[in-house]
Amino acid sequence: MAQQSGAALLMESLVRQEVEFVFGYPGGAVLPIYDELFGDERIRHILVRHEAGAAHAAEGYARATGKPGVVLVTSGPGATNAVTGIADAFLDSIPMVVITGQVPTGLIGTDAFQEADTVGITRHCTKHNYLIKDPADLVATVEEAFRIATTGRPGPVVIDIPKDVQIAVPSKSRANPNAGAHRYAPQMVAPADQIAEAVDMIANAQKPVFYTGGGVINSGPRASQLLRQFQDLTSAPTTSTLMGLGAFPNTHPDWLGMLGMHGTYEANLAMNQADVMVCIGARFDDRVTGRLDAFSPDSKKIHIDIDRSSINKTVPVDLGIVGDCATVLEQMIAAWGDRAGQDLGEWKARIAGWRARECLAYPERSKANPQAIMPQKAIERLYHLTKDRSPIISTEVGQHQMWAAQYFGFDAPNKWLTSGGLGTMGYGMPAAIGAQLGHPDALVIDIAGEASIQMNIQELGTASQYRLPIKVFILNNEYMGMVRQWQELTYESRYSNSYSDSLPDFVALAEAYGWKGIRIEDEGDLDAGILRMMEHDGPVIVDCCVAKDANCFPMIPSGAAHTEMLLYGDQVEGTMDDEAKALV
């Protein structure tokens, strides 16, 4: 048998990894790979309209299915366009393998046409990256790349393949000499003494709180089940980061809601007052902790994380446990045995007092537009009308994202796709495309803002091409709302460049791409509009015109402690000192 080319070897390797979809865009330096894709029915290529869309679609697919997303882009601008999505996947720990074309090996370093130092550019926003110099290395490298992307703390891996390596046959039969098991072996199981110590701390806690994060989702659906089981044994009140929503059911009586900057009053005060905090697969992000020296001052802290570098990074903890969330939860459940735990009645009564503040109760009417739909109301209705179909929700970034996190309920993992760490506007629609491909029968909705959606608006064409019935629900307040909100809080309402001028007619835009467009302007039409959106068997944009002045509360202003939350009705306009202004 004739020897296979690098491109053919790559295809075989991808098939061996059970890759269903490749999200990509062709170009000069990947033509040999695209020729291999031609007519090969084993892998379906999804042609996006911009490489950023390919990376976010792969992220959405990965987040919704738990399988790695695969991206294929050309050299130079193809690769640099994908970098935002790669950096996004790196911060949110999304498993992704990105194959980039490169100029032929002989031209590397000569400033050749469409040459960029992809390995250099992506070095610090990937979990690992490779430049392949011989087709002989391809098979072992692809195998290792998938292993690295999907195990341990997941993340993006880039494989840069020069065009001549795609065409050539292996120079000799050799495996990657570094591909041995020795060099990458994440610690999954925690030492028994640490488990025993943790269980003792939790069992003796008077005021425990579980603070869970995206690591529980990444660990697989079993981790969510085990979290619920362990919570059931301990009855600890439970909160979650933005990335962890869905791991614990929002309908559970011990659910505190999301914590952090736009988290609930009860979640943040429970964190502040707890005596034992159990952080499971979260990373004490600045959105969560607020002012560090005032963060949960009296608690003993247990931190379970598969990444050792997350432990003690910003918040010193009393017990750091390196391990996989599901495995460690299983160990803790076994170690808990038939303990009774403390009576948490008093603690829960205090929490009930905080709950009674009803921190998510927003004003019925906007001051500036009393007739307008309140955006919070729109999300609430969207949730109530769609929840029976267990929808997958993606978001863009901004106020709408926080409102979606606050007012949409999640009771299962892998249903919530959002750019948490990098905060990438333009994430939501391509992510919805990826999620819909992974779950063809699911109701997939991108909750968007009118500003964010324009950042990857070209992907309307991708959804049309592949007949993907995704829904884009735009909360249109004609502002980059979160920017405007910060300008009110910090810069005395000087709205520097935060007004969304020259907006397109979103209904006409939808129709131009063969989508259905629906505009909702009156609250009386809200339910009917949402139902029409759901009933349409195809992609829909809903342009939901909402109150222009609505702000997102509760809010812990930058530089403030959990106890210094702003609630609806608080006077918020003004300025801040420079220390607070310097924080993001």
Next chain:
Amino acid sequence: MKIQSAETERHVLAVTVDNEPGILAKITGLFTARGYNIDSLTVADISTDHAISRITIVTNGPPQVIDQIEAQLERLVPVHKVTDLTAAGPHVERELALIKVAGTGDKRVEALRVAEIYRANVVDTTTSSFVFELTGTPEKVNSFITLMRELGLVSVGRSGVVGMMRGSGGA
């Protein structure tokens, strides 16, 4: 508003890595990207098949940052092992320096006399210059250079620190 800074301490890290393209850029880039300091860095391959390199990094930072540096280094796929020699206990630190001194008469004689005291070797000489080779701790090298400054110092090349644990085990 002022930029804040914290108390730092010096640590010597020994890092064994796969000897593959880009690994040095990964490590130095990690230090730049996360705002860590490098006082010195040495690297050379140490295995017969050239597959493994050993890097010695001298860094400084607050204790929490030093801990992060180790954890972040361990996160890199080609990194096998990170040993904080400063934290691990008694260890040897050595540095090699080449020091060129030019002069005649008393200064030249004095330079040679000091070099003998420091057990520096003369590796090159002309009638008006020496190149000394000196091995020792960074402090020893520093003090030798200080003395040579008065005796016609022309140029200095230093290898940076290489470190190893004392005793039979460890890194």
